[in-house]
Structures are given as structure tokens and as C-alpha cells.
Amino acid sequence: MSVQWRKSTHSGGADDQHCVELGRLAPEAGIGFRDSKDPDGGHLVLSGGQFAGLIEKIKRGSAR
Incomplete structure (x- = not known):
């Protein structure tokens, strides 16, 4: 199966150090x-539940 990677809309240009897909x-x-x-370079894998939890933490500003 081929994975369709999507770049974050928050990833910037060539000088951006925080580019994620x-x-x-x-x-x-x-x-x-x-x-x-x-x-x-490899990738990190989260389950659907872990991904949903991460998104909720990011929305609340507590993803640290």
C-alpha cells in the first residue's frame, strides 16, 4: 500500500525547521x-485514538 503523505499547512518555506507530514x-x-x-528518515505511528488525543491537547494548548 502506498501512503499518501500530506504536508501540514503550518509548515513553512525552506527556512522552516518544523515541517511535518x-x-x-x-x-x-x-x-x-x-x-x-x-x-x-522513518516515521512515528499513532493509533486513531492516540491521534485524536494529540489533536485535542494541541487545541487546548497543552501538548507539551
């Missing part, structure tokens, strides 16, 4: 996160 992995495999400047 998301991709839905195989069904039930979770959501992948990777550095868009190093796409071959």
Missing part, C-alpha cells in the same frame, strides 16, 4: 508522522 497507513495501522525534509 501526516499519512494514513494501512487500515487499522494508524496515522504516520514524518519530517517532510527527511521523508526517508
Whole structure:
């Protein structure tokens, strides 16, 4: 299965140090996160529930 990676709308230009991409992995495999400047460097995987929890923390400003 080929993953369709999507770059964050908050990722900036060439000088931006915080570029991230998301991709839905195989069904039930979770959501992948990777550095868009190093796409071959591997990725972090979160389950659907973990991803939803992360988004809620980001919205509340408590993702630290």
C-alpha cells in the first residue's frame, strides 16, 4: 500500500525547521508522522485514538 503523505499547512518555506507530514497507513495501522525534509528518515505511528488525543491537547494548548 502506498501512503499518501500530506504536508501540514503550518509548515513553512525552506527556512522552516518544523515541517511535518501526516499519512494514513494501512487500515487499522494508524496515522504516520514524518519530517517532510527527511521523508526517508522513518516515521512515528499513532493509533486513531492516540491521534485524536494529540489533536485535542494541541487545541487546548497543552501538548507539551
